Amino acid sequence: xxxxxxxxxxxxxxxxxxxxxxxxxxxxxxxxxxxxxxxxxxxxxxxxxxxxxxxxxxxxxxxxxxxxxxxxxxxxxxxxxxxxxxxxxxxxxxxxxxxxxxxxxxxxxxxxxxxxxxxxxxxxxxxxxxxxxxxxxxxxxxxxxxxxxxxxxxxxxxxxxxxxxxxxxxxxxxxxxxxxxxxxxxxxxxxxxxxxxxxxxxxxxxxxxxxxxxxxxxxxxxxxxxxxxxxxxxxxxxxxxxxxxxxxxxxxxxxxxxxxxxxxxxxxxxxxxxxxxxxxxxxxxxxxxxxxxxxxxxxxxxxxxxxxxxxxxxxxxxxxxxxxxxxxxxxxxxxxxxxxxxxxxxxxxxxxxxxxxxxxxxxxxxxxxxxxxxxxxxxxxxxxxxxxxxxxxxxxxxxxxxxxxxxx
Amino acid sequence: xxxxxxxxxxxxxxxxxxxxxxxxxxxxxxxxxxxxxxxxxxxxxxxxxxxxxxxxxxxxxxxxxxxxxxxxxxxxxxxxxxxxxxxxxxxxxxxxxxxxxxxxxxxxxxxxxxxxxxxxxxxxxxxxxxxxxxxxxxxxxxxxxxx
Ligand SMILES: Cc1ncc(COP(=O)(O)O)c(C=O)c1O
Numbered sequence: 001x002x003x004x005x006x007x008x009x010x011x012x013x014x015x016x017x018x019x020x021x022x023x024x025x026x027x028x029x030x031x032x033x034x035x036x037x038x039x040x041x042x043x044x045x046x047x048x049x050x051x052x053x054x055x056x057x058x059x060x061x062x063x064x065x066x067x068x069x070x071x072x073x074x075x076x077x078x079x080x081x082x083x084x085x086x087x088x089x090x091x092x093x094x095x096x097x098x099x100x101x102x103x104x105x106x107x108x109x110x111x112x113x114x115x116x117x118x119x120x121x122x123x124x125x126x127x128x129x130x131x132x133x134x135x136x137x138x139x140x141x142x143x144x145x146x147x148x149x150x151x152x153x154x155x156x157x158x159x160x161x162x163x164x165x166x167x168x169x170x171x172x173x174x175x176x177x178x179x180x181x182x183x184x185x186x187x188x189x190x191x192x193x194x195x196x197x198x199x200x201x202x203x204x205x206x207x208x209x210x211x212x213x214x215x216x217x218x219x220x221x222x223x224x225x226x227x228x229x230x231x232x233x234x235x236x237x238x239x240x241x242x243x244x245x246x247x248x249x250x251x252x253x254x255x256x257x258x259x260x261x262x263x264x265x266x267x268x269x270x271x272x273x274x275x276x277x278x279x280x281x282x283x284x285x286x287x288x289x290x291x292x293x294x295x296x297x298x299x300x301x302x303x304x305x306x307x308x309x310x311x312x313x314x315x316x317x318x319x320x321x322x323x324x325x326x327x328x329x330x331x332x333x334x335x336x337x338x339x340x341x342x343x344x345x346x347x348x349x350x351x352x353x354x355x356x357x358x359x360x361x362x363x364x365x366x367x368x369x370x371x372x373x374x375x376x377x378x379x380x381x382x383x384x385x386x387x388x389x390x391x392x393x394x395x396x397x398x399x400x401x402x403x404x405x406x407x408x
Numbered sequence: 409x410x411x412x413x414x415x416x417x418x419x420x421x422x423x424x425x426x427x428x429x430x431x432x433x434x435x436x437x438x439x440x441x442x443x444x445x446x447x448x449x450x451x452x453x454x455x456x457x458x459x460x461x462x463x464x465x466x467x468x469x470x471x472x473x474x475x476x477x478x479x480x481x482x483x484x485x486x487x488x489x490x491x492x493x494x495x496x497x498x499x500x501x502x503x504x505x506x507x508x509x510x511x512x513x514x515x516x517x518x519x520x521x522x523x524x525x526x527x528x529x530x531x532x533x534x535x536x537x538x539x540x541x542x543x544x545x546x547x548x549x550x551x552x553x554x555x
Contacts, residue, residue, distance in 0.1 A: 348447055348472035348538065349416075356412050365448045378448045378470055407416055408473070 003303045005390050008295065011036040012388055025359045025396040030174050030202060030337045030384030032224045035288075039227055042287035043280050054279055055253060055270075069279055072286025073269070079289045080219065081210040082236055086268040089235045089242070090277055094201045095125040097220035097235035100272065101168070101197055102129035104245045105218075105237075107137070109165055115140040117160050117167040117194070119152055120374050123174055124367040126199045126220075130168065144169070146374060150176045150328050154184070161192035172202035175366045175382065176327040176375075177308075177334035179203065186215035195241070201225060205386070206304055206335055208297040217241055223281065228288035232281040235272070242268050249274040300387045304336040307385050311338060311394045318398050322405075326375050336385035339366070339377075342401060345408045347381040353407060354381075357400035359393075414528035415535070416473065423522075424473040429483035431466045438553050442545030444537055449475050453545045457553050460491050467542060474526070474535050479542030481523045491550060493518070498543050505529065505536050 009015050014034045017024050026034065052065040070085070077085040091097045106129075110116065116130060120143055134141055142160045144167075147153045152169075161167065167189045172179045182203075186196040195217040200209060204219075205226035211219055218237040224230040237245075247254055247265050251274035257264045265271040292300070308331040315323050315338075324341040328334045342350050351363035361383045365372045372378065383397055432439075433454035443450045449471030456464040465487050467479045482501075486494045496518045502508035504520065504527055529539045 346470075346472035348474075348535070352415065352532065352535070353412060364446065369448070372448065378450070407412065408421070 002306075003295065003299050003387060005303065005388060008036075009388050009390070011038070013037060013040070015388060019358050022358050025357075025393040027359060027361050027383040027385065027389070027393055027397060029386035029389070030225070030335075030382065031362055032230070033205065033227050033386050034388065035229065035284075036227055036291050038291050039229065039284050039287045043229060043284040046283045047280055051280070053276065065279065068286075069277070069282055072282045072289075075286045075289040076234060077236075079209065079293065080204070080236055081212050083212070084239060087236055087239050087242060089237070089269045089272040090282055091233040091235055091272075092231065092278070093224070093233035094199065094220045094222040095233070097233050098125050098168075098197075098199065099129045100235050100248045101218055101220065101237075102133050104248045104272075105195075105241070106130065106133045106166075108244075108246050110134075110137050110139040112138040115142055115164040117142045117144060117164050117169075119144040119169045119180075120146050121152070121173040121176060121178065121180075121371050122168075122170055122368065123199065123201070124369070125201075126168055126170060127370065150178050150326065150375075151333070152178075152180055152185075154181075154188075157185075157188050158192065161188055161194055164189075164192060164194045166195045166197055168197035168199065170199040170202065171204075172206070172335050172337075173327075173368075173371070174202050174337065175339050175368050175371055175380065177337040177339075178328055179207075179333055179335060182214050182216065186217075190215065202335060202337070205292075206297075207301040211236060223285040223288065226285075226288055227291055228285040229281045231278045232285050234285075239268065242272070247271055247274070251275045253277075295387060303387060304385060304389075305331045307389055307391075307394070308334065308336045310391055311336070311383070311385070311397075314394050314398045315340070315401075319401065323401075326377065326380060336389065337382065338384070339380040339382045341377060341380060342404060343408070345404055347379040349408060350381045350401075350404050353404045354397065354400045357396060357403065359396050359400045361397070415532060417525040417528060419522050419525045420473065420477040423477035423480040427467075427476055427480040429466050429480065429487065430468065432468055433464060433466050437464065437466075438549055440545050440549035440552065442541055442548065444471070444475070444541050446537065447472070449538065449541060451475065451479060451542055451545055453479075453542065453549050455546070455549045455553060457491070457550070462486050462489055462491065462494055465546075471541065472535075472538050474529060475538040475541045478523075478526055478539045481526070482542050482546060485521065485523060486546070494550065495547070498547055501526075501543055502540065505540055507536060507540065 012034045052061040054066040074085045077088045145153045189196040197218040198216045200219045200221040204221040223232045254274040256266045326339045347363035363381045437456040451469035454466040465483045
């Protein structure tokens with residue numbers, strides 16, 4: 001079954017926004033997605049009718065709210081096929097999830113003489129937390145390079161993994177769109193005695209995620225890229241791993257006992273959720289998961305492959321060599337995220353002209369400066385699509401690029 | 409609807425397409441680097457200052473049309489000027505970009521000429537940073553040569 005995109009678009013109020021009297025073409029979903037009514041309504045209804053702090057109070061409404069919050073945790077656990085809801089830790093965003101992995105697991109396990117493996121296509125969120133810790137602990141960071149066709153070059157992976165304690169990598173590049181062989185990477189890590197940490201920011205919103213089939217040990221992702229609200233992210237990790245990890249943030253909610261001279265941690269997942277959590281946002285994320293399940297992750301992926309094909313053909317048919325798309329050409333190996341160079345026009349100028357046509361793309365380094373240096377671009381323009389993107393969005397992009405040509 | 413012709417005036421595109429004073433100067437000219445971390449634009453300003461006068465100036469680097477055109481126009485106006493005038497022009501430019509208030513200390517006879525064309529940038533707040541990148545780097549260079 002193909003998606004009824006027109007009907008889906010009606011569920012996203014922002015998509016009917018007009019600017020300057022004209023419709024908008026939102027092509028920045030890799031950055032953050034729009035929200036369907038069911039998510040917006042779940043959050044406002046909860047605040048209007050059921051809001052209460054959770055966990056700490058014994059009145060009826062508090063336990064009702066706690067149940068809603070824990071219900072959302074179960075939904076998220078089901079969505080990624082976790083072994084148990086207690087493996088799902090709510091954070092502020094994927095960035096905090098990766099910092100948690102580094103500061104908790106990394107701090108306890110990495111020291112002089114140790115090594116971890118990252119890749120050349122990581123987002124800063126999966127680089128800097130490790131560099132911060134490496135500066136302090138003196139472990140080595142090794143890098144999986146790229147092939148000329150924008151895949152990970154796995155030819156020396158076993159060598160890179162030798163003696164390494166972890167590999168942390170993105171399941172899909174937010175710049176190139178490349179979908180990485182997550183399962184193969186996890187298997188290679190385990191064969192070398194390392195754990196596998198997956199930055200799932202760009203894949204979890206767009207395709208079926210199964211942490212068991214993947215064989216991952218940790219998975220980080222953000223709610224706001226998957227139709228949910230900002231302010232909440234997820235770190236999933238295997239229970240045994242979370243159990244062995246020291247706490248990250250300290251405070252209320254994460255303890256079972258505090259005395260003047262010591263404390264003991266609460267059970268999972270509370271151990272990693274210090275302070276009042278983003279209750280409303282978690283409820284919203286739960287509603288987003290329901291929405292994505294209703295639409296169907298397989299259908300979403302299929303739609304995005306179709307859109308990738310459409311966009312590729314439309315852009316290259318009109319502009320040929322004048323447009324350079326940085327990323328794999330095979331739509332089965334990539335998501336619907338296109339970083340491109342247009343003639344020799346600077347990406348900021350490209351995005352400025354596109355903006356005039358209500359075509360919203362992102363220009364810049366996309367928080368992946370090492371990757372940008374490697375592909376030899378200081379910046380790119382990036383158009384990225386989601387379940388609600390349609391041919392009209394792509395056509396508007398293609399037409400607006402004509403105007404870029406006429407100005408520059 | 410705002411008009412892109414306001415932003416991309418012909419004189420700006422001209423400086424972008426054929427930048428003035430693009431290149432480098434050998435030491436003892438000073439070299440100051442500036443960057444806009446948000447967009448990855450990078451610039452180097454080379455300054456040859458003697459007897460309180462900017463004898464020569466060059467810029468190199470890469471960036472969008474606004475940052476390149478602004479740097480080009482800047483070098484054209486400051487070349488050969490006494491430092492006091494250069495600082496006054498920079499101040500007037502930042503006032504034009506609305507990032508500095510007119511405190512009444514800028515001499516009124518300071519003319520920006522072509523640079524006035526960059527006024528259209530003000531309507532696009534994220535681009536103001538592009539327009540002032542070269543100027544801030546120039547000022548930093550002046551500060552380090554005078555100490
Ligand atoms: C691959 C990848 N990792 C991490 C992040 C960080 O996500 P957040 O900003 O929601 O923490 C992003 C988002 O831009 C991303 O695309």
